[in-house]
Amino acid sequence: MDRHVNPPRLPSLPRHLWLLWKMRLQIAANRGHTNGLLGTFAGLAALLGSGVGIAVGVYHVFRNPGVTHSPMLEMFLFQMLGFLVAVMWIMWPVVTAGIDDSAELSRFTTMPIRPVRLFLASSLAALVEPRALVFYPVLFAAALGYAHGHGVPLRWAGLCAGTAGFALFNVAWGRVGLTGTLNVLRHRRSAEILGGGFLVMLFLCALVPPLDTSWLAAAAQSGSVRVEKIDVTLIEAALLVFSIVPSGSWGLAFVAPYTKLGWISPVLVLYAVSYAVLGYGIAFVLLLRFYANTARAGQTEVKPTSAGRAFQSASLFRVLLERELRDLLHNPKMRLLCALPFFLTILLKLVQAREVIHAVVGPHTDVWIIVLLTTYGGVVLAANFAQNAFAYDGQGLFLLFAAPISLRKVLLAKNVVHGAASLLLGLALFVFYALYVHAPTGPEAAAALATLGFQVLLILAIGNVLSVIAPRKFHAGLQRRDRVPPLTTAGGMLGAGLALVPLQFALGRAPGLPIDAARALLVAGGLPLGIALYLLALRPALALLAARREDVLRAITRE
């Protein structure tokens, strides 16, 4: 027995980090191999491309003479950039419902490694993961634009220290958001907690003085940023609001080395880093709490419902609809995805983004915001449900395929439930926006809702084909990481993009004027077109499903 109880020494921290990162690289390489290297590279290139595209715009903003001649405006822009990047970075894992590797301690529970090392390894890896790569070009472009605008050399040491502190901060609070959400979603009363949290956030937001960005509209109307026309007190007020947020202080820390405020820079970096450390601490505690509660908790009390009776008397299609609906309602990811656009709307109000967008797009502001919000909801729901329609059926798909039910009915039931969920989410968002942010006019509302309807139809039409071509098993639980196939993501974006064409066409006919009833009717013309396209795509999708049913079954039921 001695031979067995004398194993080698456990790896040191650096060796553990190396082993864990090497494994991540192996997994990434294997994934590229199975999904097609081209697809992986295309996905990465698209991600980096979007980052570089935004970076070019940011560079030009900070080189703009109107900006460089106004230190106050410059500082405000840096702070706003810091705030917006932080919000996006932190929200990204939550918004995409991406269950991070740090939340997968279960695979290591039997191994002799402390959870804190796993957490550390995954947190550090998150600094260089693809989603982070979008932000670095933007930050560096801002610095480069500033340096060029002022004719000074780029101070790399300050830039790297500031960016590292900022990235650590964002990753930490991204973890807090993700692990906090996981804990809430696992809770038996998650719906009530989400609802309550939403109300508390609304209340807190009401206490925050809104950011006045009316000067932006004035600047846009005059065609250029004329600093002398800007009420500096408004910017000072905005600076104060942003400085309270640690991410905003990054902006200040970033500019300070170039100014007489140079001494304050390390203090502000320290401020951001201390918030980062606090974030990691909270995220780690939340992660351990999540794993402490993952065990089976005995029998769950199920409230008696009329569902049993329904199965006796209802039609077969109604039974399928009820099953799909119950499946969707009990999916924790669904709750998260539905809650997020509402939080985005609150954020939109908080940073007065409507005014900023108004300065750019003019009278079509509300219709665009509503459409973009519902597009987000629609695309994310589509990618997770409608475009991978069998994803959550698991072993239950055997039952559906074995039962004397036509596959057409199965798919239609899924379409009805997924489509209705997207429409209801869009409608709820519309009502919330109208009540909380700004009430649109009748034609604006009609155009936005018609676009939503067209979008849902297109996403379902494309989704039926994608569900059969690229089926992928998703887990209803939150401990397993599910990756949406790149083809599915691209399909969702294509459907959403195509659905915007009638709206763009109608708005383009009179760009400077608010949308009227005639143009709203033009947008509504997309609805019958959507129905026709949906029906047209349904037949080949069903034929494809019949031909590929074994592939679909294998992909979804694989353990």
Added chain:
Amino acid sequence: MADSAAAWAIQGESLTKRFGRFTAVDGLSLAVPPGAFYAFLGPNGAGKSTTIALLTGIYRPDAGRIHVLGRDLAEDPLEVKRLIGVVPEELALFERLTGRQYLVFCGRMYGLSPEVAESRTVELLALTELTYKADTLVADYSKGMRRRIAIAAAVIHGPGVLFLDEPFEGIDVVASAVVRELLKELKRAGVTLFLTTHVLEIADKLATHAGFIQAGKLVESGPVNELLARHQAQGLEDVFNAVVGTPLAKGARLSWIAT
């Protein structure tokens, strides 16, 4: 106390684990001698998996103490994990690694050098008859293959005690035979084996000791030959029926099925 703990490979005293209002393990005490093959038996939901999770440091008990190979689990969970191997019922494997990459990774996590981890991987792949699938992703393995690779990963570092939760669950005859042979080899090598299973024939053939759990309590335990004598039984199924009870469904009829 330390002397008594050192005499046993696994010793649990008055273990209790609650999840909310539900008590999964209720004051359970057990002791397994070194080199034993201990079959831990009981009906579904009796608390077998929770007990394994407690004994391997995955869950913390609400009450009670655990010693494995003389080490106190509460005092040094990392040291205990280093000395044991675990094959959980729910196989949470790294699916996007190949079988070979997975085994090397597990070996390295237990401190093996790259050379040793790789040579043991080759040996284990051969022993589990997975050499031909060594460079296939674990995600593409069948259930039986996943079970075999999980056992291989659990023994790559040479544990003194191996815990297996339902290793025969859902696997075919071939995989079952491979796992059985693997367990015999480990038993021969002196590894203490702690196994839960519903396949009592296998427990009959392999186990030297057995324990029966019901509703979180250990209702019977001891060397298999003593248990058989005590209950005048032919096999462990008889002991199971005697201490846990006969299935209620025996003799039940379905009224709508024509006779």
